[in-house]
Amino acid sequence: MKFSEPGHEVEVVVVGAGQAGLSGAYHLRRAGWEPGRDFVVLDGSPHPGGAWQFRWPTLTYGRVHAMNALPGMALTGADPERPSAEVIGEYFAAYERAFGLRVRRPVRVRAVREAGNGRLRVETDAGVWTARALINATGTWERPFWPRVPGQEAFTGRQLHTSRYRGPESFAGERVVVVGGGTSAVQHLLEISRVAAATTWVTRREPVFTDGPFDEEQGRAAVALVAERVRDGLPPRSVVSVTGLPLTEEMRRARESGVLRRLPMFDRITPGGVVWDDGRAVAADSIVWATGFRAALGHLAPLGLREAGGGIRLEGTRVVRDPRIHLVGYGPSASTVGANRAGRAAVRGLRALLSSGSVRGPAPTPEEAAEAA
Numbered sequence: 001m002k003f004s005e006p007g008h009e010v011e012v013v014v015v016g017a018g019q020a021g022l023s024g025a026y027h028l029r030r031a032g033w034e035p036g037r038d039f040v041v042l043d044g045s046p047h048p049g050g051a052w053q054f055r056w057p058t059l060t061y062g063r064v065h066a067m068n069a070l071p072g073m074a075l076t077g078a079d080p081e082r083p084s085a086e087v088i089g090e091y092f093a094a095y096e097r098a099f100g101l102r103v104r105r106p107v108r109v110r111a112v113r114e115a116g117n118g119r120l121r122v123e124t125d126a127g128v129w130t131a132r133a134l135i136n137a138t139g140t141w142e143r144p145f146w147p148r149v150p151g152q153e154a155f156t157g158r159q160l161h162t163s164r165y166r167g168p169e170s171f172a173g174e175r176v177v178v179v180g181g182g183t184s185a186v187q188h189l190l191e192i193s194r195v196a197a198a199t200t201w202v203t204r205r206e207p208v209f210t211d212g213p214f215d216e217e218q219g220r221a222a223v224a225l226v227a228e229r230v231r232d233g234l235p236p237r238s239v240v241s242v243t244g245l246p247l248t249e250e251m252r253r254a255r256e257s258g259v260l261r262r263l264p265m266f267d268r269i270t271p272g273g274v275v276w277d278d279g280r281a282v283a284a285d286s287i288v289w290a291t292g293f294r295a296a297l298g299h300l301a302p303l304g305l306r307e308a309g310g311g312i313r314l315e316g317t318r319v320v321r322d323p324r325i326h327l328v329g330y331g332p333s334a335s336t337v338g339a340n341r342a343g344r345a346a347v348r349g350l351r352a353l354l355s356s357g358s359v360r361g362p363a364p365t366p367e368e369a370a371e372a373a
């Protein structure tokens, strides 16, 4: 492993250039830190767009239900028929250029450790950076969650997770079981049911459909639930898991036709399908696991940030065990609007923290200093 090279000593490293990382970078720059000199953004993905670049082509921009633009630059005039991967990838690329954020990619952070002198050592596949603080914005896409079910290995059909879903075509004529109670599961079902011989929807809990997009009040209440878990040091649930499923016209029709009739979680998988302890059985050629994601935080393990409850306790975006580290896009901020706000909050916190030593960035406003005290 190489040691920190000239130019690799910065005030802040931002890990990840999705919505959360770019919001953090924007606010760092706005606060007076210079990209490339005072902070660096390291992104493991090949192109701009964060996880959006990997989403399936049939997830068009028009089907993304509540995408908030990044701070400081609107996303206007996008064709709703184009894949969101393209629309948002191009928008992020333009954003990075417009604000000169100088994102380094593909650079994968392998581990973050103590470097001594209060600094952090950020080890990557492209060298080592040291920093006084870190904004972690690595999202969840790279940690798909698969529940374990007895018999899973014996299934002779195909199993795939949302993270590998590329559209319905390959399911033509098949019997498909879709597992999961979120928006992704519903979107997979709507698409696959048009070409498959049969679909079965299975969820752990009864899905809660809400009428139309949730309002601000419901959104806030949902975020507060996730925030409470994070404050208690528990692993977060996804924001979407507590907002319910806003009914669209397409979903209403699918409910009427029976496509969104749901069964409880099966108990076992057999070579040819899924079975319940009460004797019910469904034959399947494919099982699609739309069972969500977990935070991709393995690189932070050497810092020992986890609590006994298995989560990382946060105050706002700041890690309670290590105030040099902020998690953005994590738990309550795992949405585009949450990620925007978290980027701003993290920078506000870091301005206060870093101004207490030799820092090139500007001193905090009196309001920020009071908040950090």
Ligand SMILES: Cc1cc2nc3c(=O)[nH]c(=O)nc-3n(C[C@H](O)[C@H](O)[C@H](O)COP(=O)(O)OP(=O)(O)OC[C@H]3O[C@@H](n4cnc5c(N)ncnc54)[C@H](O)[C@@H]3O)c2cc1C
Binding pocket: 015, 016, 017, 018, 019, 020, 021, 042, 043, 044, 045, 049, 050, 051, 052, 055, 064, 065, 066, 067, 068, 107, 108, 109, 110, 137, 138, 139, 140, 141, 142, 184, 296, 299, 328, 329, 330, 333, 334, 335, 336, 337, 339
């Ligand atoms: C299918 C789907 C649809 C969604 N639709 C909506 C929606 O309609 N509205 C909404 O508000 N939210 C939606 N969300 C949630 C939303 O996409 C995210 O919460 C939001 O984009 C924030 O992204 P992020 O920056 O936290 O992470 P990401 O976009 O995942 O970006 C993380 C970046 O970090 C990089 N990275 C990860 N690990 C490392 C590492 N070790 N080293 C270097 N780089 C690393 C990744 O390569 C990636 O580029 C959706 C999520 C999914 C899965």
